[in-house]
Amino acid sequence: MIPAAEALDTLRRRQVDTIVDHTQRLLEQLQVRLPGDLQMNYRRGYPSEMELAAALQDQRDSDRDRGFTQRGPHRADLALRVNQQAAAVELSRGQQKLLALALLLAQLAILEAGAERPPVLLLDDPVSELDRRHLGTVLDWLQDQAFQTWITATQAPAIPCRMFHVEQGRIEAQELA
Numbered sequence: 001m002i003p004a005a006e007a008l009d010t011l012r013r014r015q016v017d018t019i020v021d022h023t024q025r026l027l028e029q030l031q032v033r034l035p036g037d038l039q040m041n042y043r044r045g046y047p048s049e050m051e052l053a054a055a056l057q058d059q060r061d062s063d064r065d066r067g068f069t070q071r072g073p074h075r076a077d078l079a080l081r082v083n084q085q086a087a088a089v090e091l092s093r094g095q096q097k098l099l100a101l102a103l104l105l106a107q108l109a110i111l112e113a114g115a116e117r118p119p120v121l122l123l124d125d126p127v128s129e130l131d132r133r134h135l136g137t138v139l140d141w142l143q144d145q146a147f148q149t150w151i152t153a154t155q156a157p158a159i160p161c162r163m164f165h166v167e168q169g170r171i172e173a174q175e176l177a
Contacts, residue, residue, distance in 0.1 A: 002052050005073040009044050009052075012076060015110075016042040022106035023099075030137050032098045035090060036083035045075030097129050101138065108147065118147040127153040 020040050027034070046055035055071045056063075063069050080087035080099065087099060111119050121142070126135055139159045142149050156163055163174040 002056075005052055008073050009076070012044070012073075013042055016040060016078060018110055019103065019106050022109050023102050026102040026105050026109075027099070029141060030098065030102060030134065032095070032102065032134070034082050034095060034099070038087070038099070039079075039081040039084075041079040041081070043077045043079055045073050045077070046071035094131060094134075098134055101126070101130075105141075112145075112147055121147055121149040123149060123151045125152050125154065127151075127155055127157055 023040070024038065027038070046052060050058070052072065056069070059070050082090040087096065091099065105121075108119055108121055126138060130138060136158065139157055143159060151157060151161075165172045165174050
């Protein structure tokens with residue numbers, strides 16, 4: 001397990017470095033203004049000053065008592081901070097949603113760069129989640145991308161699209177005026 005966990009940790013670190021760059025660019029492109037600089041810190045799931053084997057050994061008795069492993073790659077996390085505060089505390093709900101969307105789109109851009117075929121984005125109801133200005137910016141950005149996007153919504157977005165109506169398991173193509 002330890003060699004696999006260490007390899008996973010290395011890949012995660014690289015991915016986080018890549019995601020940070022893409023996310024910063026996307027936040028600018030999508031015109032998302034945060035109240036300070038965004039910091040993303042990868043936490044590997046055990047103390048940084050310890051090797052994984054030592055961290056597991058150190059917690060072994062406690063892990064047995066609790067019935068689960070308290071340290072390891074399964075406990076890894078990405079800490080998002082703005083102005084040295086947790087993003088969940090510092091950002092409004094709308095800013096949190098935009099940041100989450102930027103992270104998702106950054107991952108998609110990374111995936112697209114290494115893929116043989118463009119990926120497909122499934123986006124659940126951004127019309128109800130984003131304010132009009134940010135929704136327009138996101139939808140404009142999506143139109144310029146090579147990948148296909150499927151959007152669920154309770155109302156039609158203000159962009160050229162094909163629309164389908166789903167009711168009781170039946171799918172019908174809708175003509176847009």
